[in-house]
Amino acid sequence: MEERIRxxxxxxxxxxxxxIDEGTGMDNVESWDSLNHINVCLGIEQEFGISxxxxxxxxxxxxxxxxxxxxAKV
Amino acid sequence: xxxxxRTLRAEILAALDAGDLPxxxxxxxxxxxxxxxxxxxxLRRELARPERASLPLRPLRVALLSSFSTEFLHDPLCAxxxxxxxxxxxxxxxxxxxxxxxxxxxxxxxxxRPDVVVLAVEGRSWLPALYSGxxxxxxxxxxxxxxxxLRTLLETLRSRSDATVLVFxxxxxxxxxxxxxxxxxxxxxxxxxxxxxxxxxDACRAVKGAYVVDYAALVARHGWRNWYDDRMALYAAxxxxxxxxxxxxxxxxxxxxxLAGRARKCLVVDLDNTLWGGVLGEDGVSGIRLGPQxxxxxxxxxxxxxxxxxxxxxxxxxxxxxxxxxxxxxxxxHAAMVLKREHFAAAEIHWNPKGGxxxxxxxxxxxxxxxxxxxxxxxxxxxxxxxxxxxxxxIQVPExxxxxxxxxxxRGLFDTLSFxxxxxxxxxxxxxxxxxxxxxxxxxxxxxxxxxxxxxxxxAPVQADNLERSAQLTQKTxxxxxTTLRYTEAQVAERAADxxxxxxxxxxxxxxxxxxxxxxxxxxxxxxxxxxxxxxLSCRVIGRTIETxxxxxxxxxxxxxxxxxxxxxxxPTAKNAPARDLYERHGFARxxxxxxxxxxxxxxxxxxxxxxxxxxxxxxx
Numbered sequence: 232m233e234e235r236i237r238x239x240x241x242x243x244x245x246x247x248x249x250x251i252d253e254g255t256g257m258d259n260v261e262s263w264d265s266l267n268h269i270n271v272c273l274g275i276e277q278e279f280g281i282s283x284x285x286x287x288x289x290x291x292x293x294x295x296x297x298x299x300x301x302x303a304k305v
Numbered sequence: 306x307x308x309x310x311r312t313l314r315a316e317i318l319a320a321l322d323a324g325d326l327p328x329x330x331x332x333x334x335x336x337x338x339x340x341x342x343x344x345x346x347x348l349r350r351e352l353a354r355p356e357r358a359s360l361p362l363r364p365l366r367v368a369l370l371s372s373f374s375t376e377f378l379h380d381p382l383c384a385x386x387x388x389x390x391x392x393x394x395x396x397x398x399x400x401x402x403x404x405x406x407x408x409x410x411x412x413x414x415x416x417x418r419p420d421v422v423v424l425a426v427e428g429r430s431w432l433p434a435l436y437s438g439x440x441x442x443x444x445x446x447x448x449x450x451x452x453x454x455l456r457t458l459l460e461t462l463r464s465r466s467d468a469t470v471l472v473f474x475x476x477x478x479x480x481x482x483x484x485x486x487x488x489x490x491x492x493x494x495x496x497x498x499x500x501x502x503x504x505x506x507d508a509c510r511a512v513k514g515a516y517v518v519d520y521a522a523l524v525a526r527h528g529w530r531n532w533y534d535d536r537m538a539l540y541a542a543x544x545x546x547x548x549x550x551x552x553x554x555x556x557x558x559x560x561x562x563x564l565a566g567r568a569r570k571c572l573v574v575d576l577d578n579t580l581w582g583g584v585l586g587e588d589g590v591s592g593i594r595l596g597p598q599x600x601x602x603x604x605x606x607x608x609x610x611x612x613x614x615x616x617x618x619x620x621x622x623x624x625x626x627x628x629x630x631x632x633x634x635x636x637x638x639h640a641a642m643v644l645k646r647e648h649f650a651a652a653e654i655h656w657n658p659k660g661g662x663x664x665x666x667x668x669x670x671x672x673x674x675x676x677x678x679x680x681x682x683x684x685x686x687x688x689x690x691x692x693x694x695x696x697x698x699x700i701q702v703p704e705x706x707x708x709x710x711x712x713x714x715x716r717g718l719f720d721t722l723s724f725x726x727x728x729x730x731x732x733x734x735x736x737x738x739x740x741x742x743x744x745x746x747x748x749x750x751x752x753x754x755x756x757x758x759x760x761x762x763x764x765a766p767v768q769a770d771n772l773e774r775s776a777q778l779t780q781k782t783x784x785x786x787x788t789t790l791r792y793t794e795a796q797v798a799e800r801a802a803d804x805x806x807x808x809x810x811x812x813x814x815x816x817x818x819x820x821x822x823x824x825x826x827x828x829x830x831x832x833x834x835x836x837x838x839x840x841x842l843s844c845r846v847i848g849r850t851i852e853t854x855x856x857x858x859x860x861x862x863x864x865x866x867x868x869x870x871x872x873x874x875x876x877p878t879a880k881n882a883p884a885r886d887l888y889e890r891h892g893f894a895r896x897x898x899x900x901x902x903x904x905x906x907x908x909x910x911x912x913x914x915x916x917x918x919x920x921x922x923x924x925x926x
Contacts, residue, residue, distance in 0.1 A: 242346050266376055269537070270346075273377075273547035277342050285540050 232279075232305070236297055239274040243267055256293030271297070279305055310340055314347060321351060326360055327695030330388060334691075337384065341551045345380035348387055362392035363565060368419035368468070369395060370403035372430030374543040375423075381554035389562040390675075400542065401430065407458045410465060419468045421564065423518075423557060424458075427544070428475025428498055431455065435501065436478050441492035448497065452504040459512045467818050470515040471560055474502045476524040479533070516560060516722060523556050559717035569698055569718045571650075571672045572614060573663055575681035576625040576632060579702050579709075580608060580644065585631050596641040603706035608643035610710045615648055619719050620670060623652040624662035624679070659686050660693035671794060678718050755850060755917040759816040762854050763921045767801035767808040767827070774822045775801075775810055778841060783880040785842040785852070787873060787887060792839075797827075800838075805830045807862040811855055813846050820845055826855050828862065828871075834904070835863035837873035840887070847883055850915045856891055857912045858920075860905070869908060875901040 240255070241248045244262045257263045263271075272288045275281070275297065281304045283291075291297045313336040320329035337344045351357060365386065369375045379395055386393045396417035398406045403426055406414040414422070429436040431451045434443055455472075462470060477498040481487030487494050502521060509515040524532045527549055538544035545553055562568060577584045581604045582594025594601045615621050621644070625632065632654050636646040646652075651669050653662035659681070667674050675696040681687050682702035691699045698718050702709045767775050776794040783789065792800075801808045811824030823843040828835050837859065842852055856871075863871045873888050875881075888903035892910055896902035905912070914920050 239343070242343055242350075245350055269541050269543070270377070273537075274342055274346075277547060285536060288540075 232301065233298055235278055236275060236294070236301065239278060240271060240294060240297075243270045243274055251294050253295040254293055256296070258292070275301060281305060310336065310343070313339070317348075318351065321357060321360065324360065326362070326390075331691060331695050333384075333388065337388075341381070342547065345384035345551065345554075349380045349383040352383065352387060352392060360392070361390075362387070363390055364394060365391045365421065365561060365565065366394045366396065366417060366419045367561070368398065368406075368414050368417055368422045369425060370398045370406055370414065370422060371425035372401050372403065372427045373425070373538075373545075374400065374541055375425055377543055377545075377547070377550055378425075378554055381551045382557060385551070385554045385558035386561055389558060389565060389567045391561060391565055393561075404458065407462050415465055419466065421561065422462065422466065422468045422470045424470060424472045425518075426473060427520075428477075428501060431475065431505075432501055435475075435494065435497050437482075439482050439494045439497070441490070441497075444492060444497040444500070448501050448504055451501065452508055455505060455508045456511065459508055459515055463512050463514070467514070469560075469564055470509075470512065471518050471557065472505065472509050472515060473518045473520040474505050476521045479529050518556065518560070523553065527552060555716070559720045560722065562717075563720055563722045567675065568721045569619070569678040570676040571620040571622060571666070571670060571678070572611065572719070573622045573624045573666055573677060573679045574611065575659075575683065575686065575702075576623060576627055576635075576654075578682040579680060580604060580611075581635075581639075582706060585627055585635065590631070590634050590638055593635070593639070595639060600706045601641065603709065605641060605643060607702075607706070607709040607713065610713055612643055612648065614713075614719055617719065618721075620672065621649045622666045622670065623649050623654060624659045624666065624681075625652075625654050626656050626659070627654050629654045658693075659690055663690060663694060663697060680713060752917065755915065757816075758849065758917075760849065760851075760917065761814040761919040761921060762851060763812040763814070764809045764858055765812065765922070767797060767810055767825070771810045771822055772798055772801070775808075775825050778822070778825045778843065779839060782841040782843060783878070784844050784882070785847050785884045786878075786881050787840040787884050788838065788876045789878050789881060790839055800827055800829075803829075805866075807835065807859070807866065809855075809858060809862075811842075811851060813849075813851055824851060824855060826859060828859055830866045830868055831872075833868060834870040834872045835859065835866055835868040837871070840873060840884070842884075844883075850918065852887060853891065853912065854914050854918050854920060857914045860907060860911050863907060869906070871905045871907060872896065873903050875903075877901065 237248050237251050240246060240251055244260055244267060246255075246260065246262075257268060268288070272283055272291070276283060279301060281301070283300070287300055291300050313332050316332045317329050317336065320326075320332060333344070333348060352360075367382070369378070376397060379397070382395070383393045396413060396419060398414060403424060406412045431454075432447055434440070434447045459470065459472075462468075475498050477495040481494045483490060483493060498521075506517050509517050532546060532549050533544055534546035537546070574580060582600050583592060585593055595604050596602065597605075611621065633646070636642060651666045653665055663674070663677060663679060667677060674694050678698040678700055679687075679690050680700045680702060681690070684701060687699045687701045690697055700712055700716075700718075703712050765771060772794050776792055776797045779790060779792040779797065797808070800806045806827060806829045808827040809825070810822045811826070812822045813820045813824075823846045825839060825841055826837065827839040828837045830836075840852075840855065842855070859871055871893075873893065875885055875887065877885065891905070891912055893903035893905045896904045
């Protein structure tokens, strides 16, 4: 699962998969702006067939946050 | 990511690196079917890399003006356009700034010099009163006001840009305030939306080069529950659900494809398990499934859809591995055949590979492979054709015959905005001419007028890419036409290929735009003269001294071919008065008393290019 999330992040944000770790997030990746954050969230929804609440989307600010949130939903 | 998705991406990258566009498209098609969202993102990012700039894609500048967040549309739109050989450059206007962008002459919209402007404005934005707090009595004046606003915006846009304009119509409100009664009352909410859409269509029709995107039908086709994401509508002004974005992009891509002249003109069909169920060679004429009962009726439905394409102007052909006599028998004897043998312009019925059949059909009908679509149920045949000719659009008939019509039509491969490329631009051209007329009034002298037009004249030899237009010109031009000889494409091609002929097309650009190919001359070396067989000019550019440039060019041709004179004749018709004095006013002498034959002795005189024209040779891309 982490691998699939990593791939979406890398694809949306234009990052190398290998550089993405727990703490990679909106505060330290320039391309991770609010627009791309939505792209990330929608991409993950489609990939895992889940639907986030807006509060969940707003709560996920790092790769670690996303993994934890998705884990709780699938 | 699935392993095969990873492999496909690697293959696309390798093909792009090698500049092998057809192969990249082939793999990209597969990836798109498997994972549309990530495919679009991946492709757009890859195409944006500077080293990809040299790929042979046609650039198209698209401006997106919208009432909602259309940023999410960029990836799927670029990906869809890539599959039509287009590289999109998108100008994204700020959120809901479409009015300012159009009204401000210094806006980013005009600075982006768009080829296409998309006005993705929802009904709610034009007419909030139709969507909430609906009052039947106020609908009509509100619609009037919005129609006036739209008209002004379109006219302003048209006066500043010759871009094609695509205007979304309005999807009706999901929940009508009167509930079930809305459809019955005299002036319901959804009826008001329909009335607005009528006015929107009229406003688009009043402006050249504006088209309605039937957003209401698109939403209906996919269904409200699938189409809208209320959460994202409220949170990010992005009402269209993410899984629906490719469908919206594909709908726009149909217009872009048609504009780029990439619509398919010919459909090549397989027979067994495509036009009917079963295998003719095994089941026999009476055993194939075709008729009023399922599954035969599914094949009847497909044949009806194909016949409708033919009525629309699509050329039909057959590529089938079959015994020709059996096929003849089906056409002659099977009562449920909707399609008749005479509906097909070509047929390749034998046991040789279908790639060769398609090539033969293309040659026979003189249609480029990029204008051919191929319909077949057999995945092996489909793959064979795809890999042999990646430019052919392959439509695989789904396993369930009832899904065949949808497969044939949903990509809009045959959709056109007019009948030919030149027809498409005619609207804009008439406008350009009107503007040129207006300019003429304000110019002091005619030379000044010619100069102010900033005209560029481009000559090109008659060749494959302008053959269709050349033949069309001989067939359609009535006024400025010296001999009014009508030629087919094949006849023009034959003359163009003959070294004793000098054939040239003439394209004219001016400050109002590109008029396209508007003139043609064909002349043949005969004895010691070059004899003009065809000399014509579209009425769009009559009276601009283009004919003088064409004669100057013919003088050059004559000298190059070693001719001593240039000869031409006028064949008077009821309509060609504008061409009658062509030779006389350019210093030709009457070749014989009383005859309408003229000769220019090149030893004594010549014809110069008018100084206000910039003359260039067409560069073939």
